[in-house]
Amino acid sequence: MSIITSRERLLQAAVEAFAEKGFTATTTRDIATRAGMSPAAVYVHHDTKESLLFTVSVEGHQAALAVIRTAAAIEGDHVARLRQMVREFSTWHAVNSRVGRIVQYEFDALTPEHRAEIADYRRQIERVMRDVLSAGVADGAFDVVDVPGTARAILSLSIDLVRWFSPRASTSAGDIAQLHAELAVRMTTPRSPS
Amino acid sequence: MSIITSRERLLQAAVEAFAEKGFTATTTRDIATRAGMSPAAVYVHHDTKESLLFTVSVEGHQAALAVIRTAAAIEGDHVARLRQMVREFSTWHAVNSRVGRIVQYEFDALTPEHRAEIADYRRQIERVMRDVLSAGVADGAFDVVDVPGTARAILSLSIDLVRWFSPRASTSAGDIAQLHAELAVRMTTPRSPS
Numbered sequence: 001m002s003i004i005t006s007r008e009r010l011l012q013a014a015v016e017a018f019a020e021k022g023f024t025a026t027t028t029r030d031i032a033t034r035a036g037m038s039p040a041a042v043y044v045h046h047d048t049k050e051s052l053l054f055t056v057s058v059e060g061h062q063a064a065l066a067v068i069r070t071a072a073a074i075e076g077d078h079v080a081r082l083r084q085m086v087r088e089f090s091t092w093h094a095v096n097s098r099v100g101r102i103v104q105y106e107f108d109a110l111t112p113e114h115r116a117e118i119a120d121y122r123r124q125i126e127r128v129m130r131d132v133l134s135a136g137v138a139d140g141a142f143d144v145v146d147v148p149g150t151a152r153a154i155l156s157l158s159i160d161l162v163r164w165f166s167p168r169a170s171t172s173a174g175d176i177a178q179l180h181a182e183l184a185v186r187m188t189t190p191r192s193p194s
Numbered sequence: 195m196s197i198i199t200s201r202e203r204l205l206q207a208a209v210e211a212f213a214e215k216g217f218t219a220t221t222t223r224d225i226a227t228r229a230g231m232s233p234a235a236v237y238v239h240h241d242t243k244e245s246l247l248f249t250v251s252v253e254g255h256q257a258a259l260a261v262i263r264t265a266a267a268i269e270g271d272h273v274a275r276l277r278q279m280v281r282e283f284s285t286w287h288a289v290n291s292r293v294g295r296i297v298q299y300e301f302d303a304l305t306p307e308h309r310a311e312i313a314d315y316r317r318q319i320e321r322v323m324r325d326v327l328s329a330g331v332a333d334g335a336f337d338v339v340d341v342p343g344t345a346r347a348i349l350s351l352s353i354d355l356v357r358w359f360s361p362r363a364s365t366s367a368g369d370i371a372q373l374h375a376e377l378a379v380r381m382t383t384p385r386s387p388s
Contacts, residue, residue, distance in 0.1 A: 025218045108216065161350075179347065
């Protein structure tokens with residue numbers, strides 16, 4: 001229990017420090033201070049600052065992957081499924097825009113092995129979207145010529161939120177997510193009713 | 195003539211250094227060495243490393259704004275105009291993905307005054323897209339309920355390219371730009387022919 005708590009406190013402190021100062025300018029001591037721990041205690045969990053960034057990146061990608069997979073598993077037709085996926089994926093990126101920015105902007109600070117592991121999560125997320133589009137094309141629910149390109153474009157709507165979304169803006173995460181879901185349906189469904 | 199050349203060489207060296215090491219880890223000496231100049235010569239043009247980042251950001255945003263403005267000024271109907279804008283804006287982001295990444299990922303390293311100036315360029319780019327959508331809605335060529343949200347979503351397709359586009363990938367910048375243009379048309383035109 002206390003191990004889980006200090007681990008979470010440490011990751012939270014890392015996110016705060018990376019968001020405020022950037023990965024390069026952050027020291028292990030900064031993170032320790034924010035977490036109310038000694039630098040030695042930090043090393044118990046993470047031997048390098050990069051390993052903290054990697055953990056933040058893995059947990060972020062795992063959470064985003066879980067969100068889109070859960071949405072893809074709902075009962076209902078292809079259009080309802082796509083709408084749910086985009087709505088949930090955009091909401092997640094708006095709500096977690098700070099973690100999302102770190103994970104995207106500091107990607108190059110990861111070791112090559114860690115970058116490869118994160119790239120694999122990204123491919124899994126794209127695969128979920130491609131599979132749903134392909135199934136809908138096979139059933140005639142979707143009219144999509146370039147499935148991989150369209151899958152990526154739909155995901156871009158959500159992912160680019162981390163660059164510009166602000167919780168202080170006039171438009172809520174829910175409204176933006178709803179708009180993205182409708183735009184994704186427009187991008188994929190036949191122009192004339194089939 | 196020689197002033198322009200050394201200025202461009204300097205900016206090019208800054209882009210290379212920032213792309214490779216990140217803004218924080220780059221020193222003025224790194225940039226000078228890459229440009230084949232003395233650190234003192236760098237200070238003639240830029241008194242701080244931040245001022246180099248700002249110049250790269252301003253020039254990048256000015257170029258992207260010019261590209262979308264030029265496209266928005268073509269003869270033709272609303273759909274042709276939108277298609278041209280998205281095609282050109284996506285092509286620009288794919289071809290300039292390295293500069294685009296620096297400008298996006300290091301945005302927080304700018305001074306507050308410089309961030310405000312860059313944010314203004316972003317608003318101008320959004321305004322060009324919003325104006326074209328609004329004109330099309332007024333004429334019945336477009337069916338868009340949320341013009342600002344949809345304008346942003348269309349721009350996201352292009353901007354998110356800097357995160358994932360690789361000149362070594364199997365899909366060309368031209369093909370991706372063409373797909374984005376078609377998706378933007380789908381996002382904005384009425385579902386049944388008007």
